[in-house]
Amino acid sequence: MIGVGGKIKQYSSVLDKPLSKGRQEVSLSAFAFLFSELVQYNQTQVDNIAELERRLEDAGYAVGARVLELFCHREKGNRRETRLLGILSFVHTTVWKVLFGKVADSLEKGTEHEDEYMISEKELLVNRFISIPKDMGTFNCGAFVAGIVRGVLDNAGFPAVVTAHFVPMEGQQRPRTTILIKFADEVLRREAKLV
Amino acid sequence: MAPVVPRSGDAVFANVERVNAELFTLTYGAIVRQLLTDLEEVEEVNKQLDQMGYNIGVRLIDEFLAKSNISRCVDFKETAEVIAKVGFKMFLGVTATVTNWDVEGTSCSLVLEDNPLVEFVELPDTCQGLYYCNILSGVIRGALEMVSMKTEVTWVRDMLHGDDAYELRVKLIKQVPEEYPYKDDE
Numbered sequence: 033m034i035g036v037g038g039k040i041k042q043y044s045s046v047l048d049k050p051l052s053k054g055r056q057e058v059s060l061s062a063f064a065f066l067f068s069e070l071v072q073y074n075q076t077q078v079d080n081i082a083e084l085e086r087r088l089e090d091a092g093y094a095v096g097a098r099v100l101e102l103f104c105h106r107e108k109g110n111r112r113e114t115r116l117l118g119i120l121s122f123v124h125t126t127v128w129k130v131l132f133g134k135v136a137d138s139l140e141k142g143t144e145h146e147d148e149y150m151i152s153e154k155e156l157l158v159n160r161f162i163s164i165p166k167d168m169g170t171f172n173c174g175a176f177v178a179g180i181v182r183g184v185l186d187n188a189g190f191p192a193v194v195t196a197h198f199v200p201m202e203g204q205q206r207p208r209t210t211i212l213i214k215f216a217d218e219v220l221r222r223e224a225k226l227v
Numbered sequence: 228m229a230p231v232v233p234r235s236g237d238a239v240f241a242n243v244e245r246v247n248a249e250l251f252t253l254t255y256g257a258i259v260r261q262l263l264t265d266l267e268e269v270e271e272v273n274k275q276l277d278q279m280g281y282n283i284g285v286r287l288i289d290e291f292l293a294k295s296n297i298s299r300c301v302d303f304k305e306t307a308e309v310i311a312k313v314g315f316k317m318f319l320g321v322t323a324t325v326t327n328w329d330v331e332g333t334s335c336s337l338v339l340e341d342n343p344l345v346e347f348v349e350l351p352d353t354c355q356g357l358y359y360c361n362i363l364s365g366v367i368r369g370a371l372e373m374v375s376m377k378t379e380v381t382w383v384r385d386m387l388h389g390d391d392a393y394e395l396r397v398k399l400i401k402q403v404p405e406e407y408p409y410k411d412d413e
Binding site: 039040042045046052054056057058059060061062063065066067069070072073074077087090091092094095098099102130131132133157176 | 240243244245246247248249250251253254255256257258260261262265275279282283286287290317318319320339340341342343346347348349362386391392393
């Protein structure tokens with residue numbers, strides 16, 4: 033057999049490889065197919081919805097941890113946000129823009145609780161081609177994105193509980209997805225001292 | 228109606244909605260890691276990735292046919308070219324080179340010119356038997372099965388294992404004749 037070398041350059045270690053600029057794209061369907069396999073596989077591994085959400089969140093967490101490292105280095109010149117609002121806007125703006133091609137629709141502070149923030153998206157990318165069967169209740173594949181957010185926050189030193197919820201919108205056929213972020217007490221205590 | 232003209236991979240890719248490749252890459256990485264944790268055996272992970280790819284392939288072929296306007300290929304050689312130049316391009320934004328044909332014209336190699344799955348990836352010593360991109364072989368096998376071609380798709384070279392390219396071997400096992408559920412004159 034005649035050997036034909038590929039056009040991809042070889043490096044002795046992945047660390048020698050120059051960091052990509054993050055401009056490369058794949059088709060949305062390729063991602064949608066892959067994501068659907070992720071969800072379907074995890075469905076075979078669980079007994080209930082809560083467990084399924086937890087597993088999707090775990091998968092997302094792993095993405096978030098890497099995203100933080102990569103984006104802080106590439107987009108922020110190795111600077112990492114240390115304040116609450118800074119890291120939230122990093123998630124809402126930088127992370128969203130690179131991963132989903134747009135800034136998130138909104139970032140709001142919870143009105144009832146001091147430690148809650150919400151990132152909302154009218155049509156979350158991962159939910160684009162997903163409809164939830166009636167018997168699966170409030171299940172939201174956005175759990176994966178909630179996991180990404182938690183991965184970013186946790187690894188930046190802002191532990192939080194992050195969950196995804198459908199919120200019905202007046203006059204809209206499809207509900208929007210809200211990613212609810214509830215920071216750990218220690219985060220708020222630290223933040224209060226920093227003023 | 229104007230005749231339907233097959234579209235090039237570039238043309239289709241330029242017109243479909245696209246997402247950042249890093250989201251795709253990292254999500255795939257998360258899947259592989261989850262499988263490694265759940266299934267423990269690298270061999271099982273290879274199988275599961277192939278199965279996932281197969282599931283994707285059987286669905287993806289519809290979108291491929293609808294968007295590319297490509298109709299029946301005259302022979303397996305054309306099929307391979309179409310996969311390499313249109314199929315890969317339209318979904319992953321990369322192309323492959325078709326090479327190393329056998330004499331019968333039933334098996335060939337696809338050498339990837341780029342591979343969005345492996346950005347940031349390095350295999351640890353414990354995963355040396357892992358075919359990290361095994362999902363791709365499943366996709367090709369699944370998609371071809373839907374257009375009546377039974378194939379066997381295996382990795383020949385894998386840069387994560389120190390080779391100098393990503394090379395998939397596609398072997399046509401048999402062409403399944405199409406069976407219609409009804410006769411035309413009934």
